[in-house]
Amino acid sequence: MIDTERQDWARGWSKLKGFVEREGHARVPYEHKEGAFPLGQWVAEQRRAYGAGQMNGRRAARLEKLGMAWSAADARFQENLAAARVYYQEHWTLCAPRSAGALDKPVGQWLSNLRRPGALDGHPEWEAALEAIDEDWNPSWPAEWQRHYAVVREILAEESILAYVEPGVTVHGMDIGKWLARQRQSEVWAALADGQRERLEAVGVVPHVQALEEPAGAEEPAEPSTAPVSAFDRGVAAPGAVQGPARAL
Template sequence: MLSDLTYAARAALKKFTERELHARVSYGDKEGAYPLGQWTAEQRRAYGAGQMTGLRARRLEKLGMVWSLADERFQENLEAAKVYYEQHWSLCALRSAVALDRPVVQWLSNLRRPGALEDHPEWKTALEAVDEDWNPSWPAEWQRHYAALRELMANEEGQAEVLPGFTVHGMDVGKWLARQRTPKV
């Protein structure tokens, strides 16, 4: 039966992970003639339904089994977002933003859509742990300038003058600050 953890299945999964350096097996993947993707999908279904014993799950995990491809992709993208945040102090990334060879801005844009995190509150919590303003209700450009100025001023004692023309990451934070100080009429 396809769902049995047989020697052939373990061998196929091991061979796949050694070659690909991961265990993100897709439904259509085959290892030789063995339908590894179908077998893996059945294992994920059984695990998710609570029908798999702890020992069997541990054996699969030892082989590198990935139970949720979506969770794994999220974690990989989150690592890229952390790198971006360390460099830019905001997850309100520019269109061209890339970190760890991942298009951070597209991923974040997808997660900002209404309802995108409805089934994954833990993802929202993880993003907020990196940047509490990762999804502001105000313009992203404003947040980028504010974050750059905040980091610039973090180590200053007292007031420092930031004049127009002073740039951080290509943004004129001095000009932005002057506009913020100008009363709206």
């Protein structure tokens, strides 16, 4: 009789060994596969079996030699991290609202909990894993602001101009056009943190320029400016740029 359970376990161990030799650690993401083999799920099952006292000492020793961490917290983190990756792929940010979910995981609440002061103390590898997905997963400004900015950043990456993003244009239920127009108001722009302004400027968003008052008694209009005009402002000034019904992206 062929012991298929033993063969399956040996195959999983071999796949994990290859992963460790290549990556230098045994922290396998839950959704990771080696070829067609679901290594991340296999590793999670080994942790479950170990915690339930269903793993013999020889297997445990072989896994520990590869650097296996038995912590249930690590296993839960990897499963939630897999959900966070899926959320990021769809929304371009990890600043999810608390109600957000992915892969049947309450990823929004999970991320909110991790943003609390001290939540990642003793787990620098967890923080590094989150930053590898989204370096702005825990900004010093409101998460809601970051969600809007992430959409603007992605739009610009494809379109290179934001003139058509007028109030009423919505993405993921957010009125991006209205938000963008507000950020460009001088009083709002001045109240932003340096990091917020830097991110907006990096994608071509600048505050509205206040029109200069015409000198008293002037009889002729001032000469048009010969200063270079950005592609963004050319788009905003283009005829019909803000006309027509709002479009949802």
